Amino acid sequence: MQAVIKADKLSKHFGHFTAVNKISFEVAPGEIFGFLGANGAGKTTAMRMLCGLSIPTSGTATVAGFDVYKQTEEIKRNIGYMSQKFSLYEDLTVLENIRFYGGIYGLSDRDLQQKSEALITRLNLQNEAKKLVGSLPLGWKQKLSFSVAVLHEPKIVFLDEPTGGVDPVTRRQFWDLIYEVADRGITVFVTTHYMDEAEYCNRVSIMVDGSIEALDTPPKLKQQFSANSMDEVFYELARGAKRSE
Amino acid sequence: MRTLKFLLQKEFRQIFRDPSILRVIFIMPVIQLMILPWAADYEIKNIKLSVVDHDHSEYSRKLINKITASGYFELADYSNSYKQALHKVEHDEADLMLEIPRSFEKDVVKENKAKLFMALNAINGVKANLGGAYLRTIIQDYNQEVRLEWLQMPRMNVEPTIQITSSNWYNPLLNYKYFMVPGILVILLTMIGSNLAAINIVKEKEIGTIEQINVTPVKKYHFLLGKLVPFWILGMVVLTLGLFISWAVYGIIPLGSYLTIYAFAAVYLLTVLGLGLLISTYAGTQQQAMLISFFLMMIFILMGGLYTSIDSMPHWAQMITKFNPVSYFIDVMRMVVLKGSGFWDVRYHFIIMFTFATVFNGWAIWHYRKTS
Numbered sequence: 206m207q208a209v210i211k212a213d214k215l216s217k218h219f220g221h222f223t224a225v226n227k228i229s230f231e232v233a234p235g236e237i238f239g240f241l242g243a244n245g246a247g248k249t250t251a252m253r254m255l256c257g258l259s260i261p262t263s264g265t266a267t268v269a270g271f272d273v274y275k276q277t278e279e280i281k282r283n284i285g286y287m288s289q290k291f292s293l294y295e296d297l298t299v300l301e302n303i304r305f306y307g308g309i310y311g312l313s314d315r316d317l318q319q320k321s322e323a324l325i326t327r328l329n330l331q332n333e334a335k336k337l338v339g340s341l342p343l344g345w346k347q348k349l350s351f352s353v354a355v356l357h358e359p360k361i362v363f364l365d366e367p368t369g370g371v372d373p374v375t376r377r378q379f380w381d382l383i384y385e386v387a388d389r390g391i392t393v394f395v396t397t398h399y400m401d402e403a404e405y406c407n408r409v410s411i412m413v414d415g416s417i418e419a420l421d422t423p424p425k426l427k428q429q430f431s432a433n434s435m436d437e438v439f440y441e442l443a444r445g446a447k448r449s450e
Numbered sequence: 451m452r453t454l455k456f457l458l459q460k461e462f463r464q465i466f467r468d469p470s471i472l473r474v475i476f477i478m479p480v481i482q483l484m485i486l487p488w489a490a491d492y493e494i495k496n497i498k499l500s501v502v503d504h505d506h507s508e509y510s511r512k513l514i515n516k517i518t519a520s521g522y523f524e525l526a527d528y529s530n531s532y533k534q535a536l537h538k539v540e541h542d543e544a545d546l547m548l549e550i551p552r553s554f555e556k557d558v559v560k561e562n563k564a565k566l567f568m569a570l571n572a573i574n575g576v577k578a579n580l581g582g583a584y585l586r587t588i589i590q591d592y593n594q595e596v597r598l599e600w601l602q603m604p605r606m607n608v609e610p611t612i613q614i615t616s617s618n619w620y621n622p623l624l625n626y627k628y629f630m631v632p633g634i635l636v637i638l639l640t641m642i643g644s645n646l647a648a649i650n651i652v653k654e655k656e657i658g659t660i661e662q663i664n665v666t667p668v669k670k671y672h673f674l675l676g677k678l679v680p681f682w683i684l685g686m687v688v689l690t691l692g693l694f695i696s697w698a699v700y701g702i703i704p705l706g707s708y709l710t711i712y713a714f715a716a717v718y719l720l721t722v723l724g725l726g727l728l729i730s731t732y733a734g735t736q737q738q739a740m741l742i743s744f745f746l747m748m749i750f751i752l753m754g755g756l757y758t759s760i761d762s763m764p765h766w767a768q769m770i771t772k773f774n775p776v777s778y779f780i781d782v783m784r785m786v787v788l789k790g791s792g793f794w795d796v797r798y799h800f801i802i803m804f805t806f807a808t809v810f811n812g813w814a815i816w817h818y819r820k821t822s
């Protein structure tokens with residue numbers, strides 16, 4: 206099958222600092238691709254380049270078949286993005302946020318109606334639909350944020366540390382949502398610091414100091430580093446990191 | 451169009467949910483228009499006068515009476531010596547000092563010529579200047595009266611005197627409020643427009659929601675238009691409110707047409723909002739945006755012809771005012787309100803304002819980056 210994300214020697218420099226150093230990988234459609242690395246390893250920068258938010262310094266990449274240099278707006282039509290910072294409008298209600306983001310992606314009124322009802326039912330937010338988003342607990346916000354990011358049925362959804370600061374139960378529920386989305390054929394590109402979550406991914410890449418040091422399925426990675434868990438694999442690689450925040 | 455609908459819906463919801471924005475939009479103009487015109491007064495009153503009368507004659511008393519009766523001066527002090535009076539000036543208890551020499555009456559009567567000495571406290575230049583001019587006029591007037599007293603019978607050889615009668619066109623009573631209120635309204639509109647637009651976008655940068663917008667297919671001009679339209683409408687509401695207060699409180703009804711004012715304001719608001727948007731594309735935080743717009747606002751106000759006449763500025767400063775949108779709107783406001791100018795009379799102002807609006811908005815769209 207044709208890869209949905211293709212990166213070849215993709216790099217980003219900020220002055221003399223090389224944030225991302227010649228990373229190459231491919232992601233297949235419907236895959237859950239874990240993008241791991243310590244703080245400051247360059248994960249967010251790499252993700253921002255793939256989302257068309259940041260122009261790479263060198264290398265090539267296509268996302269959903271579009272070029273990351275020239276076709277950033279076409280890319281944006283085909284992806285969903287959930288940033289590290291919570292970015293729904295806290296002074297709008299749950300329903301208003303859903304309708305706003307659905308609306309600017311060009312959903313029809315009927316679609317908006319159906320999808321927002323389905324979403325609210327799925328997340329059990331019936332009683333909160335008319336409450337301001339700012340008043341919701343963090344875990345709920347993150348689930349809502351994720352659901353809004355895939356409302357327009359993108360080909361790929363990029364999640365930047367979606368479960369940071371969320372309790373284990375909600376994290377579990379969050380991953381249920383991710384699986385549902387992947388079953389619909391949406392590719393999931395996710396960064397995380399939780400190694401148990403890395404086990405949930407189909408394939409995992411681990412970034413150290415701007416470069417990808419390992420890329421495979423979790424079982425094979427454990428085999429390769431003769432480790433018992435992803436935790437150990439990560440320690441093995443990240444220990445050698447020179448830079449940190 | 452549909453995208454714009456959703457953007458506008460969102461902006462209006464956010465504006466009406468934020469009580470502080472509503473306060474800024476409605477209460478600030480009301481209070482400022484009620485208070486500022488009373489304080490921003492060109493006439494100098496309550497000038498504190500210190501008189502040193504060495505003569506103590508009927509003539510000197512008459513002169514002092516005439517000065518205090520004018521209403522501009524208050525007799526703050528009646529000193530015995532110049533030194534004492536200077537002391538008062540030094541302690542800021544007097545603005546102006548008038549010294550009447552010992553032989554004042556005698557000189558007027560016998561020598562046909564008398565001298566007075568006037569000293570001004572020039573720390574407040576405007577007060578000294580105008581106070582001095584007022585005093586000079588009063589003394590001249592007094593001089594006329596003295597002459598009349600002495601020239602009861604017309605003789606052959608009357609010294610010719612010139613009398614000047616003037617009338618003030620467009621503002622017959624020289625009511626400075628007619629002059630200030632429209633100008634203050636312009637400043638209000640400018641501040642509300644550029645500040646709100648600038649801060650609004652920068653706020654989205656700060657909380658990170660702009661990143662979420664930048665990753666959607668929303669076009670740059672859609673996003674900026676979504677910010678511009680709501681504040682444009684609010685600006686028009688503020689203008690209406692301001693014109694209503696001008697009428698209700700100060701009885702100001704434009705001689706020209708309200709339509710001309712609204713038409714010009716419509717273009718003017720595009721300019722100041724465009725400037726606000728432009729600032730927001732450069733500023734990273736709300737503080738930065740506030741500082742930049744505060745800096746520009748100072749220049750706009752002080753070089754806009756509101757408080758000081760542009761015609762009396764040095765040539766280079768006049769060139770700067772040509773790039774100040776505020777000066778054009780103040781000009782138009784005064785022309786329409788006081789002179790009854792119509793659309794055709796301010797056509798060049800319109801053309802220039804259109805140019806400003808195009809440049810600022812075009813620049814803002816060009817400089818706004820969805821991708822860094």
